[in-house]
Amino acid sequence: MVLLGILYVYLGWLILIYMLMLLLLVAFLVLLERKVLGMVQARKGPNIVGLFGMVQTILDGVKLLTKKFVFSGSSMFFYIAPFMGLMLAFIHWFVVPFPFNFWNSEYSVIFSFVIMGFLVFVVLWAGWGSESGYGLIGSVRGVAQMISYEVVFMFYLCCFVLVMKGYNWDDFLGIEMYVGTFLKLFLFIVWVVLILAELNRTPFDLVEGESELVSGFNVEFSGYSFTLLFLSEYMNIWFMCVLSALIFGECEGLFGGILWGAYVMCILLVRGLLPRFKFNQLIKLMWGVYLPVVFIFMIVVLVFFSG
Template identity: 40%
Template structure:
């Protein structure tokens, strides 16, 4: 019986990964179409019906190109980093509360923080192993950026953990039976939205890929499949952060139709920001992360801790 359950879990995991990768393909199409209409043009509309086959042609083009690598690079690490990066971004999907019996994580929040912290090493080592000054600078900037906002991200998650009283994201869904978390923690939601953009290296916080001064940053030496894997990892992270936002603030479970509407809207928010905002200045991000977000998230954590202690004192 246990063996059959294990086989079913493995099959469902493979189906989930395939669905995520197909969703990433069509998210790129959605982004190109939305950016096209923002800039008063059409976007992809030739291949198939309204450009619906464009993601598949892009995938064929990327994976069939010639693989080029620098001769003086650290060959094995250089090739492994994109694979590990994609693996970690797909691994994050395990923490979401699947009500179909796939997974249930009691310590999902801690697992999330561990995987997100590991992701920065792949970017740093990818920049270093290319043995290029431009890619090394991009990797170092990504490390500095990640450290600066992940402290605030951990404190924000700890505030939610104090409110809900659990590390499991399934309990977040149960906690919001009567009122959405976005109404209880509106300012923390705004902080989390900015942290989402920074976590996924998206505009206006795409400093690891600043074309003007870094020539595409840490991935400048990657081409063909290596670049495609880094690209897939970034966009799967966008979808994951959109789903996580829906669960934490909008009380979603993964078998309801409304979850997909919410996820699509948050993904649209990522694209909308990219189409309307210019790139932020690097020192301003550091000021925002260390001077504003850190103090705000710490104050909210102390406030919710005091609220929880006051509640328990009333019970006693």
């Protein structure tokens, strides 16, 4: 019993350190994004607080956490949604080999699919629970967008699952052998578009309403609740970049770190270079173009890799 207690304490500290590392990655990503957008728009970005503005992100986080939280909704989902969003963002990382697996399962890919499906409820509960018309419209937009791309996204990943003949993310470590034969350049382009839609990033940040000048489903959130939603969104950016390196390259070592940085820079630059799509354009793109293309990929995989 004593050894079991020590093991639990050690595991708890390990998880806590792991979560703090992820939060530091989010802080670095926010600072990097503001610097990149500043260069794209020919301005300096944050440069006052700390050396070259490096402490600006930390102080902004402290300001958000100490800001007054306004209880605009009486539904319990208004309070549950931010915590659930951050919790799901943390759970995402427990099944990917970065830098090791907390939970090594043969069905970790399916587990990630389930977590992505639960993220739909976070958006829906946050908008509907706020009892605001703007928040509800933003959540409906977000759910419609998620339904449009998640079907394509999951079928797309199933193509790689069929190639690897397994449902474990560890099996994807060897998938780089197919680059140049099966995984062509257009496959990577499809993947980039899908993860941009998954992350609600430009040009697919359609939950924001330009005509209403509101931010979407989180418009009524402030203080720590908005901070939790913000952290979960940016933590998912790192998660998708790790998956990109896992599928299309190397996830470990120095080369893996360079790939993560390249994918992150790609996502940040897209926000500064591309305009926002219309809502109907995303739906037509996913259901009318990408879904048939992904089905063709799957047929090719079944024909050439079924054995």
